[in-house]
Amino acid sequence: MHFEDNYQRKFYYLRLSITDVCNFKCQYCLPDGFKPSGKNSSFLTVGEIKRVVSAFAKCGTTKVRITGGEPSLRKDFTDIISTVASQAGIEKVATTTNGYRLAKRADEWRDAGLTHINVSVDSLDPRMFHQITGENKFVEVMSGIDAAFEAGFSQVKVNTVLMKQLNSQELPAFLHWIKTRPIQLRFIELMQTGEMDGFFSEFHQSGVSIRNHLLANGWILKPREKNDGPAEVYMHPDYLGEVGLIMPYKKDFCETCNRLRVSARGKLHMCLFGDYGVDLRDLLQNDEHQPQLIHTIQSQLGEKKVSHFLDQGLTGMTPNLAYIGG
Template sequence: MAQQFEDKFHRKFYYLRLSVTDVCNFRCTYCLPDGYQPPGRKRPAFLTLEEIKRVVTAFADCGTSKVRITGGEPSLRKDFPQIIEAVANTQGIRKVATTTNGYRMAKQVATWREAGLTHINVSVDSLDPRMFHQITGENKFFDVMAGIDRALEIGYPQVKVNVVLMKDRNAKQLPEFLQWIKDRPIQLRFIELMQTGEMDELFNNHHVSGVEIRNQLIANGWILKAKGESDGPAQVFVHADYQGEIGLIMPYEKNFCESCNRLRVSAMGKLHLCLFGEQGVDLRDLLQHDSQENALIERIQTQLQNKSVSHFLHDGNSGMTPNLASIGG
């Protein structure tokens, strides 16, 4: 194995978030309220299956053990099962996850599991079908619920459900969410609304801190769970009376970035050291041949020395990221 990917702050990177498309068929208010807008100018195609194999192999050879396939909506790619299979068959990769809006899960999740998908995150921002429609722009609540049920039915031990917290929208629905996971193996992940370049007004109107929910959980007997090496940034809480779990992702909390263990590659083949902050470093010229792996690893390792200690969201700096779909959230 090549040298472990590590930055100048001695953070090691076990987790790759790999976007395979920036296209999405939902119109979530906090991400793509006007729907997906194709670029006006001609641009390169998304990473090919062969390019995906090469970038994942390079990361695996440098200590990465978990890959999350993201979008946009990754299942919009017709070769999504083949992408899963390629990632799962890469030596050193132990976890293959995806984040999906869930609209195709009921029909396709069995195929994904067979291809090697080990973990699933589904975005469900409300358990009220009308509020779900209002937030996502799509009347697909019952389709998504059927997809979650199907995933559990075919043998996934747990499904993670992502909820973006928004004041005056879903922040007061904690009791309903807790009731939902009482007898279901679901890790409910409350994510603080994050400020991006196109969402300043929405952020100012709807941001709510996850600390309030954490305080409620602790007061009601929920206990913080230890974090694994390749786990994401969630603080996970468990309770003896609940089959489900609660995860809190609070990027505005002090020291959030200290445990950063993940890097991002966009659907266009750009390395992003952070969800926020910079334009990205092009890797695509080094993804054309297997023989380029050493040069690819060297470029990534060199760029890692430029990774900042923090995302600087606390300073109101949302960086260059226009929306979360653009590099896979």
């Protein structure tokens, strides 16, 4: 059995948020820092995480990305990695992190079963890094990337949001940086969210302009694997690194959607920019609920829309990218 929607899209990839909390203040996400929502419910426990991942794995999911907020803020983060990695059928266990703990924990996370890692780095200039993230942690994050390679990760993905008037002029510097490093540099187009309309209007940089630059300079599109994320990945014979482009405003962006999302409090989301979430928490309390859990997820897939409609200015219920693990 595979989770499949009405548009014959199969879902091999689960993005699992484990916390809303983040210790950075990135301008495009949480410029004023994390503010508790006042919700009483706690974040998913390790047992609940095991049950939801097991249900997804039984229905064809082979990749889980552990997200936040900043997932490594959880004291049981290593246990969560181990729990996810131990579920039959899960081949890739990834995380997205701001990297501030990576230098100290890369070996530990690798030993626990983490297979892929993404680190957010929005500038190679320490001053601009500080301006965008609100934290003077550039040296620590760069040391973390080095530590990941030393721990045995064959490739590190680096997530970068290029923005007009801020860091867009750093494109040549970023490309030079990956010429001799096995880094997949992923340029993520700035996305409009409920709290960031004005910021989006001022700083949005089209991903198409970056793609055109790559194509004009000898970069070649790589074929996709079934559990890949949404990036178009480009390679170049003279570069050890690769470039991934995530362009949510491209017309056919949603045609290859292969991922579902579960929030840190146990809600199933069809899309980062959906307008509702389905509470799964009651079905995560014991193993006997698994058939009902699977049935609930599959039945909700009938409601998954053909597109996120971002190009029409719709942002759904998402106030910021930390809300359900952007």
